[in-house]
Amino acid sequence: xxxxxxxxxxxxxxxxxxxxxxxxxxxxxxxxxxxxxxxxxxxxxxxxxxxxxxxxxxxxxxxxxxxxxxxxxxxxxxxxxxxxxxxxxxxxxxxxxxxxxxxxxxxxxxxxxxxxxxxxxxxxxxxxxxxxxxxxxxxxxxxxxxxxxxxxxxxxxxxxxxxxxxxxxxxxxxxxxxxxxxxxxxxxxxxxxxxxxxxxxxxxxxxxxxxxxxxxxxxxxxxxxxxxxxxxxxxxxxxxxxxxxxxxxxxxxxxxxxxxxxxxxxxxxxxxxxxxxxxxxxxxxxxxxxxxxxxxxxxxxxxxxxxxxxxxxxxxxxxxxxxxxxxxxxxxxxxxxxxxxxxxxxxxxxxxxxxxxxxxxxxxxxxxxxxxxxxxxxxxxxxxxxxxxxxxxxxxxxxxxxxxxxxxxxxxxxxxxxxxxxxxxxxxxxxxxxxxxxxxxxxxxxxxxxxxxxxxxxxxxxxxxxxxxxxxxxxxxxxxxxxxxxxxxxxxxxxxxxxxxxxxxxxxxxxxxxxxxxxxxxxxxxxxxxxxxxxxxxxxxxxxxxxxxxxxxxxxxxxxxxxxxxxxxxxxxxxxxxxx
Numbered sequence: 001x002x003x004x005x006x007x008x009x010x011x012x013x014x015x016x017x018x019x020x021x022x023x024x025x026x027x028x029x030x031x032x033x034x035x036x037x038x039x040x041x042x043x044x045x046x047x048x049x050x051x052x053x054x055x056x057x058x059x060x061x062x063x064x065x066x067x068x069x070x071x072x073x074x075x076x077x078x079x080x081x082x083x084x085x086x087x088x089x090x091x092x093x094x095x096x097x098x099x100x101x102x103x104x105x106x107x108x109x110x111x112x113x114x115x116x117x118x119x120x121x122x123x124x125x126x127x128x129x130x131x132x133x134x135x136x137x138x139x140x141x142x143x144x145x146x147x148x149x150x151x152x153x154x155x156x157x158x159x160x161x162x163x164x165x166x167x168x169x170x171x172x173x174x175x176x177x178x179x180x181x182x183x184x185x186x187x188x189x190x191x192x193x194x195x196x197x198x199x200x201x202x203x204x205x206x207x208x209x210x211x212x213x214x215x216x217x218x219x220x221x222x223x224x225x226x227x228x229x230x231x232x233x234x235x236x237x238x239x240x241x242x243x244x245x246x247x248x249x250x251x252x253x254x255x256x257x258x259x260x261x262x263x264x265x266x267x268x269x270x271x272x273x274x275x276x277x278x279x280x281x282x283x284x285x286x287x288x289x290x291x292x293x294x295x296x297x298x299x300x301x302x303x304x305x306x307x308x309x310x311x312x313x314x315x316x317x318x319x320x321x322x323x324x325x326x327x328x329x330x331x332x333x334x335x336x337x338x339x340x341x342x343x344x345x346x347x348x349x350x351x352x353x354x355x356x357x358x359x360x361x362x363x364x365x366x367x368x369x370x371x372x373x374x375x376x377x378x379x380x381x382x383x384x385x386x387x388x389x390x391x392x393x394x395x396x397x398x399x400x401x402x403x404x405x406x407x408x409x410x411x412x413x414x415x416x417x418x419x420x421x422x423x424x425x426x427x428x429x430x431x432x433x434x435x436x437x438x439x440x441x442x443x444x445x446x447x448x449x450x451x452x453x454x455x456x457x458x459x460x461x462x463x464x465x466x467x468x469x470x471x472x473x474x475x476x477x478x479x480x481x482x483x484x485x486x487x488x489x490x491x492x493x494x495x496x497x498x499x500x501x502x503x504x505x506x507x508x509x510x511x512x513x514x515x516x517x518x519x520x521x522x523x524x525x526x527x528x529x530x531x532x533x534x535x536x537x538x539x540x541x542x543x544x545x546x547x548x549x550x551x552x553x554x555x556x557x558x559x560x561x562x563x564x565x566x567x568x569x570x571x572x573x574x575x576x577x578x579x580x
Contacts, residue, residue, distance in 0.1 A: 014030050074352075076357065092142035093210040095173040101162050104290050105149035111287040112432040113148055115373035117201060118307035118353045121235040136235060137382040138191045140181035144198035147174035151205045152432055153477040153542070157289050167477030175202055176260035190231055190239055193222045197243050205435050207480035210524050213250070220247040220258065242307065245314040249380070252317050253388060253439045253533055254524045255325055275409040277304050285370045288432065299369060302355050305574055306373045309351060313377070316343050318383050324530075325392070334546035337388070338554050342384055342408075357420065375424045376434055382417035386410055386447055389468035391535040393451065397544050405551070407451050416445035422464070441468055442528045444490050449498045458498040465489055466507045487514045492529075 027218040045052050091097055114122060121136070127135035149169035158165070178199060183192055196219035203212035223240055251258040284301035285293055320340055323332060330336070357378045390411045392398050398406060422439060424433060449458045466486055473482035486508055493500060501507060519526045540546075 003063050009361075017115075020466070025213070039241075055061055063391050075430070089302075089528055092137070092139050093146060093174065093177060095143065095146070095170065095177055100290070100394070101165065102146065104158070104161075105146045105153065107287050107293075108152045108530065109145050110150040111285070112152055112199070112372065113434070115303035115306060115371070116310075116376050116434045117197075117242065117246055118241060118303065118310075119197045119246065120191075121232075122303075124232060124422065135230070136191065138181070138189075140178045140195045141176035143174045144195045144202065147171045147178060147202045148198055149204070150174065151435075151479060152288075153329070153475075154289065154431075155475055155477060167475070171206075171477070175199065187225050188222050190236065192368065193219050193243065194239060196222070197246060200246070201351075201435060204250075205479040205481060207484065207518070207522055209254075209522050210520055213254070213524060216243075216250055219243050220438040237275050238307070241311040245307075245311050248314040248318045248321070249436055252321055252384070253436065253528075256506045257321060257326055258318060263286065270271075270464055275304065275308070277308070277393060280513060286428070299371060300326070301356065303371075303373060304408055306377050309347075309355065310377055310380070313347060314382055315386065318338070318345060319343070320388055322386060323537050323573055324538070326385070327534075331540040332535070332538050332543065333540040334543045334550040335553075337543070338547075338550045340388060341385070344381070344388070348381060368424075370427060372424060372432070374377040375420050375427075376437055378442050379417050379420050379424070379437060381442075382420070383443055385413040386417070386443055386461040387411075387530060390443075390447060391530050394532040395536045395539065397536075397539070399544075402544055402547050405547075411452045414444050414452070415455070417444040418448060418461070418464075421468070425464075425468060425471075430468045431474055431478070433468075435481065437478065438469060438472055438482055438485055439523070439528060441465055443487060445489065446492055446529070449493060449496045450462055453496075453498065458493075458496070462498050463492045463501050466501065470507050477516045482524050483509075483512065484514050484518045488519065488522075489529055508530070 030178040032320045091102075093102070096102065110122065120141075124136040125141075126137075127133075128135050129142075153165070153167035153170075155165060155167055178195060182195060185188070185192070188196075196215045200212045200216040201220065203209075203215065206212075215354060222244055247258050282301045283298040283301065284303070286296040287293060323340055325334055326370050354375045355377065358372065389406050392406055393410060394405065419438065421437075421444065426431070442465070445461050448456065466489065468484045468491075469482040472479050473486075490500070490504075490508065514524065
C-alpha cells in the first residue's frame with residue numbers, strides 16, 4: 001500500500017505540471033509533441049524556454065515518466081475522470097503535508113479498518129486518489145480516513161520517525177477539516193455519505209456514541225436519495241451494503257430499529273451480485289509500524305468476501321432486531337425464535353471454506369493463514385446468537401430442561417466467541433480491533449461470568465475483558481470509549497460475584513471516575529445490556545410450552561445434506577428437553 005501511494009505521488013507531480021501547461025496558449029501543442037516522442041530538450045530549444053518551469057532538462061528516466069504520465073492522463077480524461085472535477089494542489093488534506101505520515105495512516109486504515117467496515121470500494125477510491133479526481137475520493141473523505149487511522153497510531157513506537165506527533169490532537173484536526181468540508185446538500189454525493197459513516201466511527205472511538213449515532217443515521221437515510229448516475233454499480237453496491245451493515249450492527253448494540261428509509265429494499269436485495277470478489281492477488285499484510293511491509297508476509301485477504309458475508313449476516317441481525325424489539329406486529333413465539341436460529345446456522349454452514357473457522361484451530365496454523373477481519377466476522381456471528389437467546393434466561397417462565405437447553409446454546413456461542421477473541425489478541429493484539437468488537441466483548445464475557453463461571457473461569461474472563469479494553473484504549477490514539485465500557489463490565493463482575501483482578505488500578509487506572517454522561521455518551525444508554533424486561537413483555541404466552549415441539553421440528557426438518565443441522569444442533573436432541 002505505501003509503495004503504491006508513493007508511486008502515485010510521483011505521478012501526481014507530473015500531473016500538476018501537465019495541468020499548468022494546459023492553461024497556457026502553447027500547452028496543448030507541448031503535450032502533443034511530448035506524447036509523439038519529441039524529447040524535452042528539443043522542445044525547450046524550439047520554444048527558447050523550458051516547457052515546464054523549474055525543469056531546464058530531464059534525465060532519460062524522467063523523460064519516460066513524463067511521457068507515461070501524459071498518456072495515462074489523456075486516458076483518464078477519456079474515462080472516469082470526465083465524471084468528476086480535478087482536485088488541484090499536492091495534498092488531499094491541509095492538516096499536514098508530511099507525506100510519509102499520511103502514507104502510514106492510510107496503510108493503517110486499509111489494513112485494520114477497511115476490511116471490517118467496507119463502506120467504499122478500495123479500487124474506485126484509489127483510482128480517483130491517483131487521478132486527482134473527486135468522483136470517488138474527496139478531501140473530506142480522506143480527512144475522515146486519516147482521523148480514523150489516528151486511533152491506531154502508536155506514538156511510542158513511531159516517535160523516532162515523527163517526533164512530537166500527538167495522535168489525539170492530529171485526529172481532532174483531521175476530523176474538524178472533514179466536517180468543515182462536508183457539503184450541506186439535500187442530495188448528497190456518495191462520497192459525502194461515506195464520509196458521514198466514517199465520522200460515526202471516529203466519534204464512536206472518541207467515546208461519543210450518542211453524537212456519533214446522528215452521523216450513521218444520516219448516512220443511512222441518505223442512501224435513499226437519488227445518487228448521481230455516473231457512479232459504477234459496483235461502487236454503489238459496496239457503499240449501500242457497507243453502510244447498511246454498519247447501521248444495523250450499531251442498532252443491534254443500542255437496541256433500536258435501524259432508522260433507515262428504504263431499509264426493506266436494501267435488505268431484500270441480492271448481496272454483492274454486481275461486485276467482483278477478491279482476485280488472486282488481493283493480499284493482506286500485517287502492518288502496524290513503518291517498515292512492517294518489509295518484514296511481514298502476505299496472505300490472501302478475502303476482504304470483499306468477508307464484506308459480502310457481513311452483509312448477509314447483518315440482514316439476519318436486522319431480522320432479529322425486528323423480532324426482539326418491534327412489538328407492533330407480532331409476539332415472540334418459539335417458532336419465530338427457532339426459525340431465526342436456523343437461519344443463523346444456515347449462514348454459518350454456508351460460509352466459503354476460506355473464511356470458515358474450523359473448530360479446534362491452533363494459533364500456529366492461524367498465524368500463517370488468518371486475517372483479523374475473518375475472526376471479527378465470526379465474533380459478530382456468535383454475538384448475534386447470544387443476543388437472540390440470552391434475554392430468555394432472565395425470564396422466570398423458562399425453567400427446568402428448556403432453560404438449561406437455552407443456556408447451553410447461549411454459553412456455547414459465548415465460548416466460541418471468546419476463543420476467537422483470545423486468538424485475535426494472540427495473533428494481532430487488541431490494539432487494532434474494530435470499535436464495535438469492544439461491545440461484542442462485553443456481551444460475550446457477561447454471559448460467561450453469569451452462566452458459565454467455571455469454563456472458562458470467571459477470574460480469567462474478567463481479567464481478559466478488562467485487559468482487552470485497556471489495550472484497545474492504549475495511548476493517546478486509542479479508543480476512549482473503552483474507559484466507560486471497562487467500568488460498566490467491572491460493575492457487572494462485582495454484581496455476579498466474580499473475582500476482581502488484584503492489579504485493577506494498573507488495568508483501569510487510578511482516580512478515574514465516570515459520570516452518567518460518560519455512559520450515555522459511550523452507548524446511548526446507561527448500560528451495554530439488552531433491555532430484557534421489554535423483550536420478555538413481548539414474549540408469546542405459549543413460548544415455553546411450544547419450545548420443545550418446535551425444537552423437534554427444527555431437528556426433523558434439517559435432515560437433508562444441504563441444510564442439515566450442525567454438530568452443535570445434533571448434540572441437543574429433543575430427549576434432552578423431555579427427559580432431563
